[in-house]
Amino acid sequence: MKQCPEHVVEYMHEYLDGDISQQHEKELRTHLKSCDTCKEHMNELTNVVAFIKSAAAISVPAGFTTNVMHRIPMKPRALKGVQRFLRRHPMLVAAVVFLILMSATLFSSFNNSQQFSVTKAPGLIVEGETVTVPVGETIKSDLVVENGNLVVEGNVEGDVTVVNGKYMASTANVTGNVEEINESFEWLWYSIKNGVKKLFSTAD
Amino acid sequence: MDPLINKRIKQVLKGDQSAYADIVSLYQQSLHQVCYRMLGNKEEAEDAAQEAFIKAYIHLHTYDQKRKFSTWLYRIATNLCIDRIRKKKPDYYLDAEVPGTEGLDMYSQLAVDELLPEEELERMELQERIQYEISRLPDKYRAVIILKYIEELPLQEISDILDIPLGTVKTRVHRGREALRKQLGDL
Ligand SMILES: [Zn+2]
Numbered sequence: 001m002k003q004c005p006e007h008v009v010e011y012m013h014e015y016l017d018g019d020i021s022q023q024h025e026k027e028l029r030t031h032l033k034s035c036d037t038c039k040e041h042m043n044e045l046t047n048v049v050a051f052i053k054s055a056a057a058i059s060v061p062a063g064f065t066t067n068v069m070h071r072i073p074m075k076p077r078a079l080k081g082v083q084r085f086l087r088r089h090p091m092l093v094a095a096v097v098f099l100i101l102m103s104a105t106l107f108s109s110f111n112n113s114q115q116f117s118v119t120k121a122p123g124l125i126v127e128g129e130t131v132t133v134p135v136g137e138t139i140k141s142d143l144v145v146e147n148g149n150l151v152v153e154g155n156v157e158g159d160v161t162v163v164n165g166k167y168m169a170s171t172a173n174v175t176g177n178v179e180e181i182n183e184s185f186e187w188l189w190y191s192i193k194n195g196v197k198k199l200f201s202t203a204d
Numbered sequence: 205m206d207p208l209i210n211k212r213i214k215q216v217l218k219g220d221q222s223a224y225a226d227i228v229s230l231y232q233q234s235l236h237q238v239c240y241r242m243l244g245n246k247e248e249a250e251d252a253a254q255e256a257f258i259k260a261y262i263h264l265h266t267y268d269q270k271r272k273f274s275t276w277l278y279r280i281a282t283n284l285c286i287d288r289i290r291k292k293k294p295d296y297y298l299d300a301e302v303p304g305t306e307g308l309d310m311y312s313q314l315a316v317d318e319l320l321p322e323e324e325l326e327r328m329e330l331q332e333r334i335q336y337e338i339s340r341l342p343d344k345y346r347a348v349i350i351l352k353y354i355e356e357l358p359l360q361e362i363s364d365i366l367d368i369p370l371g372t373v374k375t376r377v378h379r380g381r382e383a384l385r386k387q388l389g390d391l
Contacts, residue, residue: 013378017359041385048384052353055334060236061250065228068257072221 004031004038012042016049116148123154129165142176209273216264228257231274234355235281241350242285244339252288256281271364278355278365282347289343337387345380352377 011028014020020028032039116129123137129148133139137154144161152160152169159176160167167180209230215223235256240249259280260267267276320336328336338346351362359377363370 013374013381016381017374017377044385044388045381048381048388049353051388052334052338052349052384054330055241055354056331057233058237058240060232061246064232064236064250064254065225068228068254069225071254071258072224072261
């Protein structure tokens, strides 16, 4: 077995696949005549093929086609794709339509509202375009600063949002989320999120 | 290209659902057979074959009519079976210790290397034994061996079905045959 060329087994498989070259087949036959080990190997492979091929056809369970037809979703093709989508996802569609309508106004509102603005809350210090929550002061509401900076040294009990500006904090204590929005689409996203939140809270 | 099948496909795509029944009737034998040989369990094979036809129905609009329909169907069925085999694998080991006397269905529960005692192998009928040996093949080899020797498909078509190169199909057929040779010993 040790002196058998390695490719002999490969030729056996080429032979079994029916795509052996004449040259390889000749070599294989010559080798098999002189080598009992490989002859045995070849026989076993031939038997394996015969064994598997003797597998009997399995009969299909009764009523197979009928069962498939019963399980098929009702006339999905009869509806055009868009219609089907609308029917399956009414909420999603409503939200998308809502967002499209909103975004048109949002982009323009973003570009138009370059002026500085800040949520009015007692205790805030406004100097130019910088809003400061001084040390020891607690703002008990959400805080939104547009086109300006926010410095928090005191406490904010709510969310903080800075649009087109910088949020700076050293010893700040903000109980809600802090968000900085500096891109048009981010601003859009922020508005959408809030819009959706409102939509769903009014829907409830 | 089978003109009848293409006609039925067009009818289904136009919304005539009932035309699909002809398609199912024509291919049920092949698809069910492949699923049974892959999964080794009658109930599962029926369910998988049904699922394959339903999947094909839902995605019929993606079928490229220039290609062979049966190739496309076989692909859906084999992918589905391979998925099921892989999902099932951990359970194999859990169930492996249950002593098996309930016939065919238990072989699908066996771990790949789990061996039955010699005398039980000898009691087995030929058909039972064939399925047992197929079930012991790693799923990579199992699929090609089934498609080649039970469905008797050309290697090129197997390559299209499994979406693997022809050379890989050949290698898997070779290894599959060698694996079976070792499994069978001197049967
Ligand atoms: Zn030799």
